[in-house]
Amino acid sequence: MAERQTVIRSLHDIGLAAWFGGSLFGAVGLNGASAAVSDPTDRTHVATAGWARWAPVNAAALAVHAIGGIGLIAGNKGRVVGQSGTRGNTVLKSAVTLAAMGVTAWSGLEGARLGKDSKAPANSGVDPSPETPAEQASAMKRLKVLQWTIPALTGVLLVMTAQQGEQQKASQVLKGLLPGRS
Template sequence: MAGRQTLIRTLHDAGLAAWFGGSLFGAVGLNGAAAAASDPSERTKIASAGWGKWAPVNAVALAAHTVGGIGLIAGNAGRVATQKGAGKNTVIKSVITLVAMGVTGYSGLQGVKLGKNSPTPAAGATEPSAQTPQEAAQAQKRLKVLQWTIPALTGVLLVMTVQQGEQQKPSQIAKGLIDRVRS
């Protein structure tokens, strides 16, 4: 690893933190607050407006995380290729990142469907009522699962980021290189 990587680490970590934190807040805070609206027809409208305001920030967070991740892989390519466990961790983390991005994009599409049907009567932001139109109800049912899938996946990415940081300790690099030579 040549030189300091402060900027790319910041992009990677701050982007992931915003992605994780924003999705968790949205599921708990925004959707919970929208469900508390006294007028059932306002619940989807409030949630859709909030998620719409968050979408550009979330896009910047994903872009920052992606640029930072690519920079970290490039800056640590030698260690990733030679240290036992580093390459496998990087591949798994990359796959989970791509899945999380896909789920985030799909969730956004479901949010757009819900927004097109808003305002509509609903029990909550992700809970349809008997009066909710079918297209909106289907989007809500999908969003009910997706709202928890995104923080779960990004939470795993946070843990893997910590694991990769541990792998970069000099004692772990030496151990990984020795284990690689032995096997």
């Protein structure tokens, strides 16, 4: 049973690490580097091509994280229900996870819109130039915000995951399960 929980926790953590790391690299590295492409009509193409290559890995990371998270909740349901503070953390973490998944999906849709017309001139993959067509410029402006929202939300998930790890320590479990000891 303990080995199974270790595998489940590993899936959860590896998925979250890839999701966080990939989104942060994309915002800083990929979108940032697209500004260095010499031809302004290739900048959006380079960024959207990179994101398109990352999309299947990111989808797998989200799926692995979700499977691991559901497995952890199922494996710890007694503690989640009975230990003070654990239920609230679990509910909040689930809500943040769903929000991060929604923002990730929205970002993917915006990126796909850009990919259709990826020869639009731009300052970078998320910075329109005055020559960028209005529809693409609007998508870029939304992506500029979304690119930072995903690592912010997944960063919160990393902190909450660490907090949940602390809640699993024997001293914390005992403290949270005994009446008047929370």
